[in-house]
Amino acid sequence: MKLTATQIKNAKPGEKPYKLSDGAGMYLLVAPTGGKSWRLKYRIGGKEKLLSLGAYPEVSLRDARERRGDARKAIAAGIDPSAKRQAEKRARTAADTFEAVAREWIDARSGQWSQSNKHQVTRRLERDAFPWIGQTKVHELEPPEVLQMLRRIEARGAIETAHRVKQLVGQVMRFAVATGRTQRDPTPDLQGALKTRRVTRYASIVNPGEIGPLLRDIDGYSGQHATRCALQLAPMVFVRPGELRKAEWGEFDLEGSVWRIPASRMKMNALHIVPLATQAILILRDLKPLTGAGRYVFPGARSCDRPMSENTINAALRRLGYDKDQMTGHGFRSMASTLLNEQGWNRDAIERQLAHAERDNVRAAYNYAEHSAERRRMMQAWADYLESLKARA
Structure with missing residues (x-):
């Protein structure tokens, strides 16, 4: 019944x-x-x-x-x-562990990152977080457990890495909150619990009176011609050292005076446009008969199939007599940023030319077209300014 x-x-x-x-x-x-x-x-x-x-x-x-x-x-x-x-x-429970949620977060962000950045984030979590908190359910993860994991990193003297891993854990936990796996991110409770990190600043020459001698020294560099050209071009384009040394001829339009760096090679995984001043074009035209038949603008010393070594620029600066506390390959970016801001150029145009990630939603709304003309004027004016500094006695 x-x-x-x-x-x-x-x-x-x-x-x-x-x-x-x-x-x-x-x-x-x-x-x-x-x-x-x-x-x-x-x-x-x-x-x-x-x-x-x-x-x-x-x-x-x-x-x-x-x-x-x-x-x-x-x-x-x-x-x-x-x-x-x-x-x-059991499957649902396994999907709620910190490691499972972290890998899901990485996959969700992959479209916004370059392959190298994705690899770096994954490797950092695999090495410093997963062995200790990877199998903990995100809703059970508490501040003391996260702090204990971070203390292990601090113990080997990697203070900066500890702070970076804390940031990554926080991003994963906020993703877990957004996807309904937990109610809160425990990392804000660790405010002040880690050792203070030293802010890393790349050595750079920003005094105009010292820039002229540096540029003259670069022109007098007696090493490889391609290395001298890279040193000459670096101040005019102020891209990241890795973006410069891996430059490919196929990315350049010398007639149109523009360098288009594809998203796959950029830190923020977005196409980057570099307007080329007439001085930069002359450097590239001078170099093209030497390396133009190959893929890379600045090929390696031992093989044309590989780009210039990541240490080449800094080694050349040392050879010119500039130690690591005076000038670095990355320092050309600081040089341009500091002086262009002092000269009154639009901050948005400078930041976009540096390919910095936008942290301000209003600034992020600007697109390339709104600044392209100003950036082209700025890059030519900057090259002219460098030339005037170099010409001074």
Whole structure:
């Protein structure tokens, strides 16, 4: 005999639990406390088993019968519904570990990162976070556990890395909050708990009176011609050293006076446009007969199939007598940024030419077209300014 909604509603608790059967193995269990829950008794593989179908009234009579029907279909197909539920629960639990959520976050951000940046983030988490908190459920991750993991990094003297890993953990946890896996990010509670990191600034010459001698020294460099050209071009384009040394001839339009660096080679994974001043064009035209038949503008000393070594620019500066506390390849960016701002150029145009990530939503709204003309004027004026400094006695 099947149950009715009225019977279920009017069922009163007794001194002991009792069952109200609805047939096909399903019944309502009424507890002495008044609680009512659905159960399904079934046999599979010669063994009798019991499956919970939910509590009444959250699960109505109709809902319980639908769940019974689904379970019976699974049993008929040789699938144990109880074992299936446990496997699904384990899968959901595994997907909520810090490592699982972190890898999901990395995949979600991949379209915004370069391959090198993605590799760096993944490697940092794999080395410094996953071994210690990777298998912890994100909703169970507490500040002391995160701090203990960060202390291990500090212990080897990697203070900057500890701060970077803390930032990554915070980003992963905020992603976990956004996707409903936890309620909060524990990293703000660690404010002030780590050792103060030293701010790394690349050595740079920004005094105009010292820039002229530097440029004259570069012109007098007696090493490889391609290296001298790279040194001469670096102040005029102020791209990152890796973007300069990996430059390919196919990226340059010398007639149009522009260098288009593809997104795959940029830190922020976005196409970067570098307007070329006439002085920069002359340097490139001078170099092209030497390296123009190959892929790279500045090929390696040992192989034309590979770009210039990452140490070449800094080594050349050392050879010219500038130590690491005076000038670096990265320092040409600081030189341009400092002086262009002092000269009153539009900050948005400078930041975009430096290919910095926009942190201000209003500034981020500017696109390349809105600054292209000003950037072209700025780059030519900057090259003219450098030339005037070099010409001074």
